[in-house]
């Protein structure tokens with residue numbers, strides 16, 4: 001008698017990992033106003049807006065509210 005156990009399908013940790021990457025990417029591209037760099041640069045990051053400037057055209061193209 002032979003028992004074959006085939007494990008197929010997507011592991012749950014892969015879905016969780018991709019969901020985290022997706023949420024981070026969505027925040028990075030669509031909503032960051034200096035929050036990420038403020039961890040390192042402090043209040044100055046909210047005036048420099050490096051990520052905002054980097055992703056500005058992408059935000060408009062993707063329809064995110066900007067200004």
Ligand SMILES: [Zn+2]
Nearest residue numbers: 056060066067
């Ligand atoms: Zn804009």
